[in-house]
Amino acid sequence: MTTAKKIAVLFIILGVMIAAAAYVALKRKPETVKNDRLAVSASFYTIAHFIEKTGGDKVIVESVTPPGVESHEFEPTPRDIKKASSARLFAFMGGGFDPWAERIAPELQNQGVATLELTDSFELIEDEEEAAHEEGHDHGTKDPHIWLDPALAVRMTGVIRDKLIEIDPARQDEYMENSAQFIKDLERLDHDYRTGLSNCAKKDIIVAHDAFRYLGARYNLNIIPITGITSGEEPSPRRMAEITRLIKEKGIQYIFTEPLASPAALQAVARETGAKTLVLNPVEGLTAGEEKAGKGYISIMRDNLDNLRKALECR
Amino acid sequence: MPEIFQLDFMLRAFAAGILISIIVPLIGVFLVVRRYSLMADTLAHVSLVGVAIGILTNSQPVVSAVAASTLAAVAIEKLRAVKTLFAESILAIFLSGSLAVAVVIMSLAKGLNVSLLSYLFGSISTIGPVDLYMLAAVFICVLLAIVLLYKEFFLVSFDEEFAEAGGVKARSLNLLIVVLAAVTISLSMRIVGILLIGALMVMPVVSAKQFGLSFRNTIILSILFSLVSVMSGLFLSYYLDLASGGTIVLIALVIFLLSFFLNRPQ
Numbered sequence: 001m002t003t004a005k006k007i008a009v010l011f012i013i014l015g016v017m018i019a020a021a022a023y024v025a026l027k028r029k030p031e032t033v034k035n036d037r038l039a040v041s042a043s044f045y046t047i048a049h050f051i052e053k054t055g056g057d058k059v060i061v062e063s064v065t066p067p068g069v070e071s072h073e074f075e076p077t078p079r080d081i082k083k084a085s086s087a088r089l090f091a092f093m094g095g096g097f098d099p100w101a102e103r104i105a106p107e108l109q110n111q112g113v114a115t116l117e118l119t120d121s122f123e124l125i126e127d128e129e130e131a132a133h134e135e136g137h138d139h140g141t142k143d144p145h146i147w148l149d150p151a152l153a154v155r156m157t158g159v160i161r162d163k164l165i166e167i168d169p170a171r172q173d174e175y176m177e178n179s180a181q182f183i184k185d186l187e188r189l190d191h192d193y194r195t196g197l198s199n200c201a202k203k204d205i206i207v208a209h210d211a212f213r214y215l216g217a218r219y220n221l222n223i224i225p226i227t228g229i230t231s232g233e234e235p236s237p238r239r240m241a242e243i244t245r246l247i248k249e250k251g252i253q254y255i256f257t258e259p260l261a262s263p264a265a266l267q268a269v270a271r272e273t274g275a276k277t278l279v280l281n282p283v284e285g286l287t288a289g290e291e292k293a294g295k296g297y298i299s300i301m302r303d304n305l306d307n308l309r310k311a312l313e314c315r
Numbered sequence: 316m317p318e319i320f321q322l323d324f325m326l327r328a329f330a331a332g333i334l335i336s337i338i339v340p341l342i343g344v345f346l347v348v349r350r351y352s353l354m355a356d357t358l359a360h361v362s363l364v365g366v367a368i369g370i371l372t373n374s375q376p377v378v379s380a381v382a383a384s385t386l387a388a389v390a391i392e393k394l395r396a397v398k399t400l401f402a403e404s405i406l407a408i409f410l411s412g413s414l415a416v417a418v419v420i421m422s423l424a425k426g427l428n429v430s431l432l433s434y435l436f437g438s439i440s441t442i443g444p445v446d447l448y449m450l451a452a453v454f455i456c457v458l459l460a461i462v463l464l465y466k467e468f469f470l471v472s473f474d475e476e477f478a479e480a481g482g483v484k485a486r487s488l489n490l491l492i493v494v495l496a497a498v499t500i501s502l503s504m505r506i507v508g509i510l511l512i513g514a515l516m517v518m519p520v521v522s523a524k525q526f527g528l529s530f531r532n533t534i535i536l537s538i539l540f541s542l543v544s545v546m547s548g549l550f551l552s553y554y555l556d557l558a559s560g561g562t563i564v565l566i567a568l569v570i571f572l573l574s575f576f577l578n579r580p581q
Contacts (some may be wrong), residue, residue, distance in 0.1 A: 001577070003526050003527070003528060006526060006577045006578065007526065007536070009573075009577060010570065010573045010574060010577060011543075013573055014543070014566075014569065014570060014573065017569065018547045018551065018566075021551050021555065022550070022551065022554065024555070025551065025554035025555045026554065075432065075433055075438055075440075076440065077440075077553075077556050078319075078322065078324070078325055078328075078439065078440055078552075078553050078559075079553060079554075079556045081322065081324070081440060082318060082321075082322060085321075085322065103440075103441070104440065107322070107323060107324060110323065111321075111322075
């Protein structure tokens, strides 16, 4: 074979392989359902869930972050972004929780998608400790976990409702009615937290990452996080030693893990101190199992309440 | 217009991809013939130090990556003159040493896991207009340098002493080629990622060399190979929802395997 022939053979073989892959790709054409429902894209599960509750069967919501993945550790593929750009509204948390969403939001606006950054409507708790030693560093100094306080979740529903009405005023009545129903459920949840945590022997809880400030502030709990506001960090050995000493000093019986984060560090602390582990779910996403079991924000928050009552020895 | 070209960042990715796939093998060929293939990987790892500094100080990580890898390239070239050190030992020291520095800097700033991953393996949706302008500037510099100094680069790469005897300033040319490599690598990491850019610099060149063509034609063929890898890689990764850097390098690998087996003596 001459060299030119060899090169030709190479490109023919390569061309056939790429064509085969392209054929597979094009066969999986995205199914575009044409109907009159309002298409909304949300950065992660909790926002999608709130929009679903507010919009009812008038909206079709999709969470960009898939089940079982932390939104903070997620990076959308170009295809995910393309999918989000075909929605009418893209809702995300902001405040450093879903940095990829903050990045793609302007791009989606260029494509004519309305965007809603939920933390814009809230006064976020500043993280003084991190702000102090990370001067001029605006990442990770605000706490975006507003949805973990049921009272703020009520306000979040209101913000979502107003946005849906702004985009789709024709269905104002339905959105008002659905959101009123959901807000009632959230208020009942708030009430149960208030009464359930009113008479407890302990106040301190050890959690995996610093997601529960709003919850702690609302129900007067002392939250001791092992790592910072961002999930997925590994604590330093020194921090783990501090926590171990604290658990022994305060006689803490239970420490809290999260379903989407690696429990290795907390299990090590538990072994060291003899404390047991319980789950306190920061509702940053559902696992595939939770989704199958039909779990949602409210039922997970109720599980959290049960576990908190157990750990804090409430009557 | 097909949906792949409706998104601004995909257009930027393709534009950056074309620029990268022309200059990366162009520099790679001079590294490969000098048995300096590991240089690409080393400089890529040094870029990570720059990325870490950039994230820590909240500035443009690409700018500090270019600075870090350029400095390292100069230092490596200077150390190569020290006769008690083997060239490959210097590369190994820089490769793992810079990784250590990068990890320590990363642990100073918290919560960097995600952005770190996007630099390690590439993330085409993060290519901004600034990245593209910088890449275009480097593209012109590399092209000019190679076209104007082609003969000198050729001589130095094949026989440094002979070139030196013929009046070619070997040391400055070596320095120039590694600095160009450093800048190119730092700017290409958004597309293929730090861990994979070395592959793109070396694989198309090694594949093209299998055909035993003249040096000039080997360069042309390697650019063709890398263009095909990057373009089809971007297309396939988009439509099949795969990681772009990995897809590109896999196609380059397939090209290498085909080149290798097509050219084996019967």
